[in-house]
Amino acid sequence: MATVTYSKATRIYPGTERPAVDHLDLEIGDGEFLVLVGPSGCGKSTSLRMLAGLEDVDDGSIHIDDRDVTHLPPKSRDIAMVFQNYALYPHMTVYENMAFALKLRKTSKADIDKRVKEAAALLQLEDYLNRKPKALSGGQRQRVAMGRAIVRKPQVFLMDEPLSNLDAKLRVQTRTQIAALQANLGITTVYVTHDQVEAMTMGHRVAVMLDGVLQQVDTPRALYDQPSNVFVAGFMGSPAMNIKTVPVTEGGALFADMTVPLSREQVAAAQADGGDGKVTVGFRPEDCDMVSPTEGGMPVVVELVEDLGSDANVYGHAALNGTNERFVVRTDRRHMPNMGDTIFVKPRPDRHHVFHAVTGNRI
């Protein structure tokens, strides 16, 4: 039951020039599930650890509700954290692991018992309360780590890639469980992951980071449909968006023989700020069609076809301004081309994204 506010929070590791987290401004609403996502080394874990109090804040501040927690030790922040490798206390039973934080708070025995049993029931851990962590499977350990956070009834949950040690199937299953659990408890949650599928499926809002700088915060849908720059466009979605920098003319962006139409404002914006007659255009694999040779598509030579069961990804290359550029197209299984075929690809009108060639910002 709390909001979290980062204002210009900055972390510079001793002995490094570049900040690991650079002037992070982020507001997280009460009961919101916010996902921090980005490639490794982008500062997402550091941001989380700053909120946890495990990392110093060199500049700026962090508030939980109206309380300034910037320099408080972890124990006075009323937060609970789930670690990537669970970090269970190996010499304690599941029950003791979950009760540890409550005992430190001098909660009464009866109350501890009640809350641990509740959490155990919620996570289907009742049968394992007397076991030590080493006698548990990976999924069970993950649930104990969750339980240890839940019994606290903290103001904020912090989760640092809690699913990355589970196998693929269990990960998908646990993903939905965590999302449902969070919706149930209504506790503000900050969740760090490098997996954009997790980010898209779990978060109410997603914050994309790169090199310590926040790129964009928005709902998963808006992030996918309206990426604010080239990096976000390329990071969200799998397979990744086709993003190419091509010459721009009055009529639009020039893909070899094909012209992707741009509006007058877009052309003007592309040529401003040293655009140098180029523009970056992206379109998602599912936002283009395979057309017949006469319909003005771009010829792509097929290199690889991935049959996913529900549909297929076609990978190929096309000659573009003298170089071979790779393209991905998602297609119906019924129209799967063969390797070595030449297909003609045409982006659907108005489903392409246009970015400035130099700054990378959306135009």
Add this chain to the structure above:
Amino acid sequence: MTTTPTRPAPATAAAPPGGAAARVRKRLNTRTATVVSIIIAVLWTIPTFGLFISSFRPENDIKSTGWWTFFTDPQVTLENYQEVLFGRTASSGQLASYFINSLVITLPSVLFPLAFAALAAYALAWINFRGRDWIYICVFALQIVPLQMALVPLLSFFSEGVTVGGVTLLPAWGLTGEERFIQVWFAHTCFALPLGIFLLHNFVSQLPRDLMEAARVDGATHPKIFRTIVLPLITPALAAFGIFQFLWVWNDLLVALIFAGGGKQTAPLTVRLAELAGTRGNEWQRLTSGAFVSIVIPLIVFLSLQRYFVRGLLSGSVKG
């Protein structure tokens, strides 16, 4: 997968995963290795066994024939034990009271270093403060100083205190009689700490960082983390260092003789054992039984602490 005609490859040709170390380990597990190690163990035990036999032989037998003649001409007596434990002559016996002295010296001399070294190791490994690394390096370097070098300075520290340029920083301790046990405890603790801190620091710093952070987020303070997380997880290291320190102190003659003196009030078993042989060394048959009396406690300590040597205490805590 091979195209050459198949030929039964020798078992050792396929390199086992893990390389040289794994190969060595594999070789050590063979039957020959077992037999060799048993032979070595037996060879090494024979002198002790001979001592044990001798301790039950009459004085004349001990002094005239080897212990192995016991098997052809068994003569058993408890006289040696009777004499060292309860004998009344000046150079014999009364080990019982020295036995107590040894215990009084040893227990605090083991517990103090254990406690201080564990605390210091935790602080040096997990608390961030300025100069931490330098302190650790200094402590580590102190191991180079031989104990004997410190005897005289330490003695003057006890008897004169610390005076710098005419200003008395610490007065003389002025300990007499049984108070001198304190000097022995102090000396043993000082001598044990560098090695103890080094050993335990290695162990404590290997604990997973996430575990400490989880405890901090759960609301634990440093003393709490030390007691509830660190101590239970480093019991194997504590037991190992405890055994070493115990044997060292129990068998020590030099430090005890210098700081506690040779009187019956404070001298440990080792001092008495050295005297048992008599002033001219003519009563050396008593050493056999005396040695066995002094072995009993270390044996008990070793066997009872052995169960703390547990592997895999950390398993199940963190993954990956």
